[in-house]
Amino acid sequence: MGVSVTTSEQGPVPVVHVQGDVDVTSAPSMREAIDALILAGHRRMVLDLTDVSFIDSTGLGVVVGRLKGLRRSAGVLTVAASHERVLRVLGITGLDTVLDVAPDVDAAIAAAAQTAQ
Template identity: 50%
Template sequence: MRTPTRFNPENDTLGHRTANGWTVVSVTGEVDVCSAPGIRAAVVRLMDEGHRHFVLDLCGVTFLDSMGLGTIVALTKRLRPHGGSLLLTCADPRILRVFSIGGLRTVYTFYRTPAEATRRAPRGSGLEGWPHVHH
Protein backbone atom coordinates (compact mmCIF):
# COMPACT_ATOMS: atom_id res chain seq x y z
CA MET A 1 0.00 0.00 0.00
CA ARG A 2 1.50 3.31 -1.11
CA THR A 3 0.63 6.39 0.90
CA PRO A 4 1.39 9.55 -1.08
CA THR A 5 2.44 12.58 0.92
CA ARG A 6 2.59 15.99 -0.68
CA PHE A 7 5.71 17.84 0.40
CA ASN A 8 6.28 20.33 -2.38
CA PRO A 9 3.55 22.38 -4.05
CA GLU A 10 5.17 21.69 -7.42
CA ASN A 11 5.10 18.19 -8.95
CA ASP A 12 7.11 16.34 -6.34
CA THR A 13 5.60 13.62 -4.18
CA LEU A 14 6.78 11.28 -1.50
CA GLY A 15 5.07 7.99 -0.78
CA HIS A 16 5.77 5.01 1.42
CA ARG A 17 4.80 1.37 1.66
CA THR A 18 6.10 -1.66 3.51
CA ALA A 19 7.66 -4.70 1.84
CA ASN A 20 9.30 -7.67 3.57
CA GLY A 21 10.09 -5.70 6.74
CA TRP A 22 11.34 -2.63 4.87
CA THR A 23 9.70 0.79 4.66
CA VAL A 24 10.08 1.81 1.04
CA VAL A 25 10.01 5.59 0.67
CA SER A 26 9.55 6.57 -2.97
CA VAL A 27 10.62 10.03 -4.04
CA THR A 28 9.75 11.54 -7.40
CA GLY A 29 10.80 14.82 -8.94
CA GLU A 30 13.61 17.05 -7.74
CA VAL A 31 15.47 16.58 -4.46
CA ASP A 32 16.94 20.00 -3.80
CA VAL A 33 17.05 22.89 -1.36
CA CYS A 34 13.26 23.32 -1.69
CA SER A 35 12.13 19.71 -1.34
CA ALA A 36 14.83 18.14 0.88
CA PRO A 37 13.47 19.54 4.20
CA GLY A 38 10.03 18.06 3.44
CA ILE A 39 11.54 14.69 2.61
CA ARG A 40 13.56 14.72 5.81
CA ALA A 41 10.51 15.66 7.91
CA ALA A 42 8.40 12.88 6.36
CA VAL A 43 11.06 10.21 6.97
CA VAL A 44 11.67 11.44 10.53
CA ARG A 45 7.91 11.16 11.12
CA LEU A 46 8.08 7.52 9.96
CA MET A 47 11.04 6.93 12.30
CA ASP A 48 9.05 8.43 15.16
CA GLU A 49 6.27 5.92 14.32
CA GLY A 50 8.78 3.09 14.81
CA HIS A 51 10.04 2.43 11.27
CA ARG A 52 13.76 1.54 11.32
CA HIS A 53 14.65 -0.23 8.05
CA PHE A 54 14.32 1.97 4.99
CA VAL A 55 14.74 1.71 1.26
CA LEU A 56 14.93 5.20 -0.21
CA ASP A 57 13.64 4.75 -3.76
CA LEU A 58 15.25 7.42 -5.92
CA CYS A 59 14.23 5.81 -9.24
CA GLY A 60 11.74 8.63 -9.91
CA VAL A 61 14.15 11.44 -9.01
CA THR A 62 14.99 13.77 -11.90
CA PHE A 63 17.45 16.02 -10.07
CA LEU A 64 19.54 15.73 -6.90
CA ASP A 65 21.75 18.45 -5.44
CA SER A 66 24.09 18.70 -2.46
CA MET A 67 21.17 19.53 -0.15
CA GLY A 68 19.57 16.25 -1.19
CA LEU A 69 22.80 14.37 -0.47
CA GLY A 70 23.06 16.11 2.91
CA THR A 71 19.52 15.06 3.75
CA ILE A 72 20.32 11.40 3.01
CA VAL A 73 23.43 11.58 5.21
CA ALA A 74 21.44 13.28 8.01
CA LEU A 75 18.77 10.57 7.87
CA THR A 76 21.46 7.89 7.95
CA LYS A 77 23.06 9.46 11.02
CA ARG A 78 19.67 9.65 12.72
CA LEU A 79 18.86 5.99 11.96
CA ARG A 80 22.21 4.57 13.01
CA PRO A 81 21.84 4.79 16.83
CA HIS A 82 18.39 3.15 16.55
CA GLY A 83 19.74 0.00 14.87
CA GLY A 84 18.27 1.00 11.53
CA SER A 85 19.17 0.30 7.92
CA LEU A 86 19.10 2.40 4.77
CA LEU A 87 19.39 1.11 1.23
CA LEU A 88 19.07 3.25 -1.90
CA THR A 89 17.54 2.43 -5.26
CA CYS A 90 18.61 4.26 -8.38
CA ALA A 91 19.67 3.20 -11.84
CA ASP A 92 19.99 6.69 -13.37
CA PRO A 93 23.68 7.38 -14.12
CA ARG A 94 23.13 11.14 -13.73
CA ILE A 95 21.85 10.73 -10.16
CA LEU A 96 24.51 8.14 -9.31
CA ARG A 97 27.14 10.58 -10.57
CA VAL A 98 26.02 13.13 -7.95
CA PHE A 99 26.73 10.51 -5.26
CA SER A 100 30.14 9.86 -6.85
CA ILE A 101 31.03 13.55 -6.98
CA GLY A 102 29.90 13.92 -3.35
CA GLY A 103 32.12 10.99 -2.31
CA LEU A 104 29.12 8.91 -1.24
CA ARG A 105 28.81 6.38 -4.07
CA THR A 106 30.88 3.78 -2.21
CA VAL A 107 29.42 4.25 1.28
CA TYR A 108 25.81 3.33 0.39
CA THR A 109 24.39 0.14 -1.05
CA PHE A 110 22.52 0.82 -4.28
CA TYR A 111 19.95 -1.42 -5.96
CA ARG A 112 18.33 -0.99 -9.35
CA THR A 113 14.74 -1.45 -8.07
CA PRO A 114 12.83 -1.55 -4.78
CA ALA A 115 11.93 -5.20 -5.45
CA GLU A 116 15.63 -6.05 -5.63
CA ALA A 117 16.39 -4.07 -2.45
CA THR A 118 13.61 -5.70 -0.41
CA ARG A 119 14.27 -9.27 -1.56
CA ARG A 120 15.90 -10.07 1.81
CA ALA A 121 14.28 -9.05 5.09
CA PRO A 122 16.39 -6.70 7.23
CA ARG A 123 18.64 -8.37 9.81
CA GLY A 124 20.07 -6.33 12.66
CA SER A 125 21.45 -2.92 11.87
CA GLY A 126 22.63 -2.37 8.35
CA LEU A 127 24.41 0.77 9.52
CA GLU A 128 26.89 -0.80 11.93
CA GLY A 129 30.28 0.56 11.06
CA TRP A 130 28.76 3.11 8.66
CA PRO A 131 30.21 4.53 6.56
CA HIS A 132 31.58 1.31 5.17
CA VAL A 133 32.99 1.35 1.68
CA HIS A 134 31.49 -0.95 -0.97
CA HIS A 135 33.62 -1.91 -3.94
Template identity: 35%
Template sequence: MNVSIEVKEKDNVSYVTLAGEIDAYTAPKVRDELMEAAKGDDVKLIIDLSGVNYMDSTGLGVFVGLFKQLRSNNGDMKLTGMTERLQRLFDITGLADVMDINTEVEGGV
Protein backbone atom coordinates in the same frame (compact mmCIF):
# COMPACT_ATOMS: atom_id res chain seq x y z
CA MET B 1 8.87 21.53 -9.45
CA ASN B 2 7.45 19.50 -6.61
CA VAL B 3 8.36 16.17 -5.17
CA SER B 4 6.04 13.30 -4.38
CA ILE B 5 6.62 10.95 -1.49
CA GLU B 6 4.86 7.66 -0.90
CA VAL B 7 5.54 5.44 2.11
CA LYS B 8 4.23 1.89 2.46
CA GLU B 9 5.07 -0.67 5.11
CA LYS B 10 5.34 -4.42 4.75
CA ASP B 11 7.02 -6.99 6.99
CA ASN B 12 8.68 -4.37 9.22
CA VAL B 13 10.23 -2.60 6.23
CA SER B 14 9.18 0.86 5.03
CA TYR B 15 9.22 1.24 1.24
CA VAL B 16 9.57 4.88 0.20
CA THR B 17 9.05 6.05 -3.37
CA LEU B 18 10.30 9.51 -4.28
CA ALA B 19 9.63 11.30 -7.57
CA GLY B 20 10.45 14.77 -8.88
CA GLU B 21 13.25 17.07 -7.83
CA ILE B 22 15.04 17.13 -4.48
CA ASP B 23 16.52 20.58 -4.08
CA ALA B 24 16.62 23.46 -1.59
CA TYR B 25 12.89 24.02 -2.10
CA THR B 26 11.68 20.42 -1.69
CA ALA B 27 14.37 19.00 0.63
CA PRO B 28 12.65 20.09 3.89
CA LYS B 29 9.50 18.16 2.93
CA VAL B 30 11.55 15.09 1.95
CA ARG B 31 13.59 15.31 5.15
CA ASP B 32 10.49 15.59 7.35
CA GLU B 33 8.79 12.59 5.70
CA LEU B 34 11.90 10.41 5.76
CA MET B 35 12.76 11.28 9.36
CA GLU B 36 9.20 10.42 10.37
CA ALA B 37 9.55 7.04 8.65
CA ALA B 38 12.92 6.55 10.39
CA LYS B 39 11.59 7.07 13.93
CA GLY B 40 12.26 4.24 16.31
CA ASP B 41 14.81 1.48 16.69
CA ASP B 42 15.82 -1.11 14.07
CA VAL B 43 13.96 0.72 11.28
CA LYS B 44 14.60 -0.58 7.77
CA LEU B 45 13.97 1.73 4.80
CA ILE B 46 14.14 0.92 1.10
CA ILE B 47 14.03 4.15 -0.86
CA ASP B 48 13.21 4.06 -4.58
CA LEU B 49 14.79 7.02 -6.36
CA SER B 50 13.93 5.93 -9.92
CA GLY B 51 11.47 8.83 -10.25
CA VAL B 52 13.93 11.48 -9.03
CA ASN B 53 15.15 13.46 -12.02
CA TYR B 54 17.27 16.02 -10.15
CA MET B 55 19.04 16.26 -6.79
CA ASP B 56 21.36 18.95 -5.51
CA SER B 57 23.64 19.10 -2.47
CA THR B 58 20.67 19.91 -0.22
CA GLY B 59 19.11 16.61 -1.25
CA LEU B 60 22.36 14.78 -0.55
CA GLY B 61 22.36 16.36 2.91
CA VAL B 62 18.92 14.87 3.56
CA PHE B 63 20.23 11.37 2.89
CA VAL B 64 23.36 11.92 4.99
CA GLY B 65 21.21 13.05 7.93
CA LEU B 66 18.82 10.14 7.46
CA PHE B 67 21.72 7.68 7.26
CA LYS B 68 23.17 9.00 10.53
CA GLN B 69 19.77 8.92 12.25
CA LEU B 70 19.10 5.34 11.21
CA ARG B 71 22.58 4.11 12.14
CA SER B 72 22.38 5.69 15.59
CA ASN B 73 19.24 3.60 16.26
CA ASN B 74 20.42 0.31 14.71
CA GLY B 75 18.42 1.04 11.57
CA ASP B 76 19.38 0.64 7.96
CA MET B 77 18.47 1.99 4.55
CA LYS B 78 18.95 0.98 0.94
CA LEU B 79 18.73 3.40 -1.96
CA THR B 80 17.41 1.79 -5.13
CA GLY B 81 16.51 2.70 -8.68
CA MET B 82 19.20 5.33 -9.10
CA THR B 83 19.69 6.88 -12.48
CA GLU B 84 23.22 7.15 -13.84
CA ARG B 85 23.22 10.83 -12.95
CA LEU B 86 22.25 10.23 -9.32
CA GLN B 87 24.67 7.33 -9.04
CA ARG B 88 27.47 9.60 -10.26
CA LEU B 89 26.51 12.21 -7.66
CA PHE B 90 26.75 9.65 -4.85
CA ASP B 91 30.01 8.27 -6.31
CA ILE B 92 31.69 11.68 -6.59
CA THR B 93 30.81 12.60 -3.00
CA GLY B 94 31.99 9.24 -1.65
CA LEU B 95 28.54 8.42 -0.28
CA ALA B 96 28.29 5.35 -2.51
CA ASP B 97 31.13 3.85 -0.46
CA VAL B 98 29.21 4.05 2.83
CA MET B 99 25.57 3.73 1.79
CA ASP B 100 23.84 0.63 0.44
CA ILE B 101 22.97 1.51 -3.16
CA ASN B 102 21.38 -0.63 -5.84
CA THR B 103 20.57 0.73 -9.28
CA GLU B 104 17.73 -1.78 -9.66
CA VAL B 105 14.30 -1.05 -8.18
CA GLU B 106 13.26 -3.41 -5.43
CA GLY B 107 9.61 -4.22 -5.17
CA GLY B 108 7.88 -5.54 -2.15
CA VAL B 109 4.76 -3.48 -1.72
Protein backbone atom coordinates in the same frame (compact mmCIF):
# COMPACT_ATOMS: atom_id res chain seq x y z
CA MET C 1 9.82 20.36 -11.26
CA GLY C 2 8.18 19.66 -7.91
CA VAL C 3 8.58 16.58 -5.84
CA SER C 4 6.15 13.91 -4.73
CA VAL C 5 6.96 11.89 -1.62
CA THR C 6 4.91 8.88 -0.54
CA THR C 7 5.49 5.88 1.68
CA SER C 8 4.43 2.27 1.33
CA GLU C 9 4.94 -1.13 2.89
CA GLN C 10 6.48 -3.50 0.35
CA GLY C 11 7.69 -6.53 2.17
CA PRO C 12 9.69 -6.41 5.38
CA VAL C 13 10.68 -2.72 5.28
CA PRO C 14 8.84 0.53 4.52
CA VAL C 15 9.71 2.41 1.34
CA VAL C 16 9.87 6.18 0.90
CA HIS C 17 9.14 6.85 -2.78
CA VAL C 18 10.42 10.14 -4.19
CA GLN C 19 9.48 11.46 -7.63
CA GLY C 20 10.88 14.64 -9.16
CA ASP C 21 13.86 16.83 -8.43
CA VAL C 22 15.22 16.89 -4.89
CA ASP C 23 16.57 20.35 -4.12
CA VAL C 24 16.56 22.99 -1.41
CA THR C 25 12.81 23.55 -1.74
CA SER C 26 11.73 19.91 -1.96
CA ALA C 27 14.24 18.15 0.32
CA PRO C 28 12.22 18.94 3.48
CA SER C 29 9.35 16.77 2.17
CA MET C 30 11.72 13.83 1.85
CA ARG C 31 13.16 14.49 5.31
CA GLU C 32 9.68 14.66 6.87
CA ALA C 33 8.65 11.33 5.33
CA ILE C 34 11.77 9.57 6.59
CA ASP C 35 11.49 11.20 10.01
CA ALA C 36 7.85 10.08 10.30
CA LEU C 37 8.92 6.46 9.77
CA ILE C 38 11.72 6.82 12.30
CA LEU C 39 9.31 8.33 14.84
CA ALA C 40 6.95 5.42 14.19
CA GLY C 41 9.73 3.08 15.30
CA HIS C 42 11.06 1.86 11.96
CA ARG C 43 14.80 1.30 11.97
CA ARG C 44 15.14 -0.21 8.51
CA MET C 45 13.86 1.44 5.36
CA VAL C 46 14.36 1.95 1.65
CA LEU C 47 14.64 5.35 -0.01
CA ASP C 48 13.37 4.98 -3.57
CA LEU C 49 15.09 7.54 -5.79
CA THR C 50 14.46 5.65 -9.05
CA ASP C 51 12.13 8.44 -10.24
CA VAL C 52 14.57 11.20 -9.26
CA SER C 53 16.72 12.71 -12.00
CA PHE C 54 18.33 15.47 -9.93
CA ILE C 55 19.45 15.73 -6.30
CA ASP C 56 21.38 18.68 -4.90
CA SER C 57 23.53 19.04 -1.80
CA THR C 58 20.50 19.75 0.38
CA GLY C 59 18.92 16.46 -0.66
CA LEU C 60 22.19 14.64 -0.12
CA GLY C 61 22.41 16.22 3.32
CA VAL C 62 18.98 14.83 4.20
CA VAL C 63 20.06 11.34 3.10
CA VAL C 64 23.33 11.50 5.07
CA GLY C 65 21.65 12.92 8.17
CA ARG C 66 18.97 10.25 8.23
CA LEU C 67 21.54 7.53 7.56
CA LYS C 68 23.61 8.69 10.53
CA GLY C 69 20.56 8.79 12.77
CA LEU C 70 19.46 5.32 11.77
CA ARG C 71 22.94 3.88 12.22
CA ARG C 72 23.10 5.27 15.76
CA SER C 73 20.15 3.05 16.58
CA ALA C 74 21.46 0.04 14.59
CA GLY C 75 19.17 0.95 11.69
CA VAL C 76 19.54 0.55 7.95
CA LEU C 77 18.82 2.91 5.05
CA THR C 78 19.11 1.39 1.58
CA VAL C 79 18.79 3.59 -1.51
CA ALA C 80 17.29 2.53 -4.81
CA ALA C 81 18.64 4.70 -7.62
CA SER C 82 18.89 4.14 -11.35
CA HIS C 83 19.14 7.55 -13.01
CA GLU C 84 22.63 8.20 -14.31
CA ARG C 85 22.79 11.76 -12.94
CA VAL C 86 21.85 10.64 -9.43
CA LEU C 87 24.31 7.74 -9.53
CA ARG C 88 27.02 10.09 -10.75
CA VAL C 89 26.40 12.51 -7.86
CA LEU C 90 26.52 9.63 -5.38
CA GLY C 91 29.80 8.50 -6.93
CA ILE C 92 31.42 11.95 -7.09
CA THR C 93 30.58 12.62 -3.44
CA GLY C 94 31.69 9.16 -2.33
CA LEU C 95 28.26 8.41 -0.90
CA ASP C 96 28.05 5.27 -3.00
CA THR C 97 30.71 3.83 -0.69
CA VAL C 98 28.77 4.78 2.46
CA LEU C 99 25.25 3.96 1.31
CA ASP C 100 23.95 0.61 0.17
CA VAL C 101 22.75 1.56 -3.34
CA ALA C 102 20.59 -0.85 -5.34
CA PRO C 103 19.38 -0.49 -8.95
CA ASP C 104 15.69 -0.90 -8.09
CA VAL C 105 13.27 -1.06 -5.18
CA ASP C 106 13.05 -4.86 -5.06
CA ALA C 107 16.83 -5.19 -4.80
CA ALA C 108 16.93 -2.44 -2.15
CA ILE C 109 14.23 -4.17 -0.10
CA ALA C 110 16.12 -7.46 -0.32
CA ALA C 111 19.37 -5.76 0.73
CA ALA C 112 17.72 -3.96 3.67
CA ALA C 113 16.01 -7.16 4.81
CA GLN C 114 19.27 -9.12 4.60
CA THR C 115 21.21 -6.41 6.45
CA ALA C 116 18.53 -6.48 9.12
CA GLN C 117 19.33 -10.06 10.06
